[in-house]
């Protein structure tokens with residue numbers, strides 16, 4: 577991974593006194609309650625320190641992408657808006673949404689509420705199956721822009737390899753060339769489906785966003801994407817907690833050694849594999865905890881222990 581840092585320190589700080597007091601109270605409360613959760617993983621000081629310290633990876637077209645972002649699946653209304661604004665306040669810069677989530681307007685509202693400058697964010701959205709095809713993709717893309725309150729996307733993905741996804745790709749290539757999308761990519765594509773797309777593509781996808789977590793390492797895709805220079809991005813980096821991920825004893829034992837939680841060990845594992853992760857949470861303490869993964873390193877033996885957790889099967893059979 578490229579170790580360049582997305583530097584946000586020069587941004588104007590529009591924090592009002594009331595916001596400052598609220599933030600201070602949240603941080604103080606977190607510092608009191610988190611040790612009671614059974615580990616010393618979190619420190620308010622680190623959360624502040626990490627505010628401008630999310631490393632980036634260079635995509636195959638030269639664009640820098642934060643290695644850690646914020647997922648918004650299933651977040652709606654005020655909770656979505658508030659979570660996005662909170663995530664920006666604690667340091668997240670990459671936001672992942674989709675037409676299918678029905679929340680782009682709320683993500684946009686959260687961004688607006690935060691007061692952050694657009695150029696400091698990395699916004700991803702996705703074209704859904706119903707909008708596949710050349711013309712429909714253009715309309716879907718423009719609708720996403722309008723809802724998000726922006727005039728470009730950093731990353732636009734084909735959500736699933738269904739329908740006329742080759743027609744979608746042709747339009748996405750044009751929108752990319754016109755400067756409306758900084759990078760174009762795919763999601764849920766197998767190596768065979770990637771190859772099929774490449775039979776018509778003139779631009780290689782920059783990213784493939786697929787399910788991957790401690791219980792599903794997707795080694796075939798992992799190796800194929802690496803070979804082809806396509807960045808792998810993890811959806812459900814915690815498997816949404818399925819199969820007991822947050823209480824898994826292997827992850828917990830590793831965490832105890834580093835004074836980190838199972839969530840932090842999971843995210844550090846993604847990072848050391850070179851995979852971008854976009855965990856979702858509505859809790860500010862979890863947002864800060866999930867950012868606090870850049871001050872420790874898993875050993876080769878620990879990476880091997882996590883490699884042994886691979887069940888080589890999806891935790892979301894209902895979506896396949």
Ligand SMILES: NC(=O)c1ccc[n+]([C@@H]2O[C@H](COP(=O)([O-])OP(=O)(O)OC[C@H]3O[C@@H](n4cnc5c(N)ncnc54)[C@H](OP(=O)(O)O)[C@@H]3O)[C@@H](O)[C@H]2O)c1
Nearest residue numbers: 647648649672811812813814815816839855856857858862
């Ligand atoms: N391309 C696709 O087809 C696709 C499919 C699925 C998802 N995605 C994207 O990937 C993102 C992430 O996946 P996901 O939202 O399905 O699931 P996830 O990030 O694996 O898990 C989310 C769950 O983890 C909990 N959590 C977060 N941080 C925690 C922590 N530190 N300790 C304990 N629990 C914690 C959250 O609860 P709390 O809110 O209580 O913290 C929430 O219930 C999505 O939001 C979406 O943007 C894409």
